[in-house]
Amino acid sequence: MNRSKDEIRRLHNVSEWYSSGKGLDSKLIKYRAKTLLPYFKGLVILELGRADDVMTEILVKHFERIVAVDGSSKFCDTVRNRIKVDNLKVICSLFEELKLNEKFDTIIMAHILEHVENPDLIINRAKTWLKDSGVIPIDVPNANSIHRKAGVKMGLLKRVDDLNELDEKLGHRRIYTWETL
Numbered sequence: 001m002n003r004s005k006d007e008i009r010r011l012h013n014v015s016e017w018y019s020s021g022k023g024l025d026s027k028l029i030k031y032r033a034k035t036l037l038p039y040f041k042g043l044v045i046l047e048l049g050r051a052d053d054v055m056t057e058i059l060v061k062h063f064e065r066i067v068a069v070d071g072s073s074k075f076c077d078t079v080r081n082r083i084k085v086d087n088l089k090v091i092c093s094l095f096e097e098l099k100l101n102e103k104f105d106t107i108i109m110a111h112i113l114e115h116v117e118n119p120d121l122i123i124n125r126a127k128t129w130l131k132d133s134g135v136i137p138i139d140v141p142n143a144n145s146i147h148r149k150a151g152v153k154m155g156l157l158k159r160v161d162d163l164n165e166l167d168e169k170l171g172h173r174r175i176y177t178w179e180t181l
Contacts (some may be wrong), residue, residue, distance in 0.1 A: 014171050018170065044063065048095055056079055069095065094130050109122070113174075114167075142176065
């Protein structure tokens with residue numbers, strides 16, 4: 001139980017300052033949605049780790065039913081107050097504690113695995129919520145991105161998968177290469 005409280009506190013700390021609707025992050029999330037949408041299947045989607053609303057606003061226009069889950073009560077309240085549509089259900093829960101009685105065509109995991117303590121557990125839980133013909137698009141920070149490689153060349157990072165100051169502020173526990181993902 002103590003571990004859950006620690007995780008909720010971590011999420012609360014990020015929700016106090018982070019907004020996906022501002023600056024470059026907003027543009028990146030919109031681009032990510034445009035890029036990922038062709039890979040989604042079906043009409044029922046589970047969005048894990050939806051933060052405060054940018055991706056969710058896009059998804060409600062493309063699917064019959066969306067269940068959006070986040071562990072931050074502040075992020076969940078933001079979505080409930082801003083996106084008032086019948087096809088959206090918002091659940092405030094840690095993924096490790098989430099209980100669902102339905103299956104989904106698509107389960108999107110956009111920038112969540114770097115935050116959780118046990119990513120394998122989350123992926124295995126998600127597979128139990130997936131329909132047989134469903135898909136799980138996963139999007140994580142890329143250790144081999146140009147900015148991380150530049151950070152190593154400039155001496156700001158020792159390795160491309162090191163956590164920088166912003167990673168730590170965002171609550172990242174890891175950065176992925178293709179191999180580690």
